[in-house]
Amino acid sequence: MEKVANSSHRRRLVLWVMMMIELSLFLPVFCAQIPPRFIVRRGVPGLYMYGIFERKEDFPDANMYQIRIAFKLKEDKFRFMAVSDTIQRIMPRSEDRNEYRSQTLAFKEAVLLTNPSNPSLKGEVDDKYQYSAENKDNKLHGWISDDDAVGFWIITPSDEFRTGGPHKQDLTSHVGPTALSLSEEIESWPYNFTRSEDFPHSEQRGQVNGQLLVRDRYMVKELMQAKSAFVGLAAPGDAGSWQTEGKGYQFWTQTDNIGHFSIKNVRPGEYNLYAWVHGFIGNYKLSLNITIQPGNKIELGTLIYDPPRNGPTLWEIGVPDRTAAEFFIPEPYEQFMNSITTDDTDKFRQYGLWERYSDFYPEGDLVYTVGTSNYSRDWFFAHVPRKAGNNTNRPTTWQIKYNLQDVKENGAYTLQLAVAAASFAEVQVEFNNPIARRPYFTTKRIGYDNVVARHGIHGLYRLYSINVPGYRFCKGENTIYLTQTRSVNSFDAVMYDYIRLEGPNSLVN
Numbered sequence: 001m002e003k004v005a006n007s008s009h010r011r012r013l014v015l016w017v018m019m020m021i022e023l024s025l026f027l028p029v030f031c032a033q034i035p036p037r038f039i040v041r042r043g044v045p046g047l048y049m050y051g052i053f054e055r056k057e058d059f060p061d062a063n064m065y066q067i068r069i070a071f072k073l074k075e076d077k078f079r080f081m082a083v084s085d086t087i088q089r090i091m092p093r094s095e096d097r098n099e100y101r102s103q104t105l106a107f108k109e110a111v112l113l114t115n116p117s118n119p120s121l122k123g124e125v126d127d128k129y130q131y132s133a134e135n136k137d138n139k140l141h142g143w144i145s146d147d148d149a150v151g152f153w154i155i156t157p158s159d160e161f162r163t164g165g166p167h168k169q170d171l172t173s174h175v176g177p178t179a180l181s182l183s184e185e186i187e188s189w190p191y192n193f194t195r196s197e198d199f200p201h202s203e204q205r206g207q208v209n210g211q212l213l214v215r216d217r218y219m220v221k222e223l224m225q226a227k228s229a230f231v232g233l234a235a236p237g238d239a240g241s242w243q244t245e246g247k248g249y250q251f252w253t254q255t256d257n258i259g260h261f262s263i264k265n266v267r268p269g270e271y272n273l274y275a276w277v278h279g280f281i282g283n284y285k286l287s288l289n290i291t292i293q294p295g296n297k298i299e300l301g302t303l304i305y306d307p308p309r310n311g312p313t314l315w316e317i318g319v320p321d322r323t324a325a326e327f328f329i330p331e332p333y334e335q336f337m338n339s340i341t342t343d344d345t346d347k348f349r350q351y352g353l354w355e356r357y358s359d360f361y362p363e364g365d366l367v368y369t370v371g372t373s374n375y376s377r378d379w380f381f382a383h384v385p386r387k388a389g390n391n392t393n394r395p396t397t398w399q400i401k402y403n404l405q406d407v408k409e410n411g412a413y414t415l416q417l418a419v420a421a422a423s424f425a426e427v428q429v430e431f432n433n434p435i436a437r438r439p440y441f442t443t444k445r446i447g448y449d450n451v452v453a454r455h456g457i458h459g460l461y462r463l464y465s466i467n468v469p470g471y472r473f474c475k476g477e478n479t480i481y482l483t484q485t486r487s488v489n490s491f492d493a494v495m496y497d498y499i500r501l502e503g504p505n506s507l508v509n
C-alpha cells in the first residue's frame, strides 16, 4: 500500500471509507485465498481495489459461481443514482421495498412502490435488473449526494477481468458527470503503480493488430470491410466460446471503418482471436493460437471472415446483430412503469412486457407474412407463452408465410435461425406441415439466460443452420411454423436475432 501524504486528501479518503459500511467478498473461502487489496495514491481522491485469486495446488476443485464486491452507502446521503446517460434518477430507499410500502410483482426483485417515502415515486416499479449493462458499457456508475457535492463512483478502467466477453450483462454502467476521472483512469490503464507481480505493467504486455474483412459473395462480389466489428482475444476454444468463458482474461476492441483493429495491453498467455460482425451471422475464429509474450507486437495482416451461407437470400427477418432490439417492443402497462427507462433505447427494460403478448394475440398466435409484414411492428421481441386463463400458459406457434414461385425440388435450402436468447425453451420448426408427428427440426431444451424476467434484449447467441430439401416447399404459398413448446412459466422464452431462408447454391465458381 502506498502512503497518503496530503492531509486534505486523507480527510476525503476517510469519508470514502466511512461510506463503505459493508465491504463483502462473497467467496468460497475454502478453495481460494483472496485478500482484498487497496491502493491509496497521493493526490487521487479515490481508492483502488483489487483482488488476487489464488488456488493452491492442494486445494480441491471448486465452482466459483459469483464474485461480488458490495458497497452499502448511507441512504440519507445518497439518493440519486446514475447508471448511464439515460438511466439516472432519484431512487427509492430500501425501506420503500418492504411489504408496507410496496407490492411484490411476478418475482421478488420487482416491486410496485405503493407508499414510498418520496411520494413522487408512488406507482413506479423498481427492479435492480432494469439497471444492468453490458460489460463493454460497464465503466462507471454511482451515486450523487444532495449536499456536500459528494459522489460515490465505481470506475472500471478495463473489463479484461470480467467473464463472458463484451456483451455479458451485469448490474451496473457508466455516466456523464464524472466522465473526466473516468477518462483519466482509462488513459492510465494498465496502471503503473501496482507492486504485485501478478499484475503486468504496460511494457510487460503485448499487442495484436490486423484488419478484418468479410466475404459473402451472395451480397457483393468484393470483400467487405468489417466495420465496428467486435474483435477479441480469449482463452483457446471453439468459435464463440468466449461467451461462456470464465477462467481467462479477455481483451476486446472494435474495428474502425475499414476493419482495422489493434488489441493493446494484452497479458502474456495463449489465446484465440475471435470476432463477430454487425450485419452478418455466425462467429469468427482465427485458426491459429496466439501466444502473447511481454512486449511483443503481432501483426496478423488481413483476415477474412466467411459467415455461414449456403445460397441466395429468399427472405429475411430482422438484423443479424445478436439482439432482438429491432423487433416490436410494446409499450409497458401504465401501472407498471419505471420512469428511469422511458428512453427509446431502454424501452425493453420495462417491467411486464412479456404479458403484453397475450394482449396483442389473445386468440391466435403471431403470423408474419413476408412482403407485407414489418418486423419492427409485427414480430414480437420475445417468443413467450400465451396466457390460457387460471394462471396457466400455453405454448405458442408463430407462422412465417411466404411465397415461392421457383422451387428446385432437388435443391438444398437452408433456414438460418439465429437466436439472441433462450430460457428453458425449445423451438420446433416445421415446413408446411404443422401437425407432423416429429418436428422437422428442434433446438431441444436450450438456455438459462432468464432474459425476459431480467429485462434484457439478448442473452447467449446461438445459430442453427437448418438444411431443408427442396421437395419440402410448394410452388406458391409456404408456411414455416416455429413452436416454442415450453410454457411452465411465463419466462420460458426465446428471443430471435435474425431468420433467413436461403435458396440452393447458385454461384458459378
Ligand SMILES: *[C@@H]1O[C@H](CO)[C@@H](O)[C@H](O)[C@H]1NC(C)=O
Pocket: 187, 188, 189, 192, 193
Ligand atoms: C505512470 O503513468 C502516468 C500516466 O498514466 C505517467 O504520468 C507517469 O509518468 C508514469 N510513471 C512511471 C514511473 O512510469
Ligand SMILES: *[C@@H]1O[C@H](CO)[C@@H](O)[C@H](O)[C@H]1NC(C)=O
Pocket: 236, 270, 287, 288, 289
Ligand atoms: C491451441 O491451444 C489449444 C489449447 O491450449 C490446444 O488444444 C490446441 O492444440 C492448440 N492448437 C494449435 C494449432 O496449436
Ligand SMILES: *[C@@H]1O[C@H](CO)[C@@H](O)[C@H](O)[C@H]1NC(C)=O
Pocket: 374, 375, 376, 377
Ligand atoms: C417498418 O416499421 C417501422 C416502425 O413503424 C418504420 O419506421 C419503417 O419505416 C417500416 N419499414 C417499412 C419497410 O415499411
Ligand SMILES: *[C@@H]1O[C@H](CO)[C@@H](O)[C@H](O)[C@H]1NC(C)=O
Pocket: 388, 389, 390
Ligand atoms: C379454472 O379453474 C376452475 C376451478 O378449478 C375450473 O372449474 C375451470 O374449468 C378452469 N378453467 C379453465 C379455462 O381451465
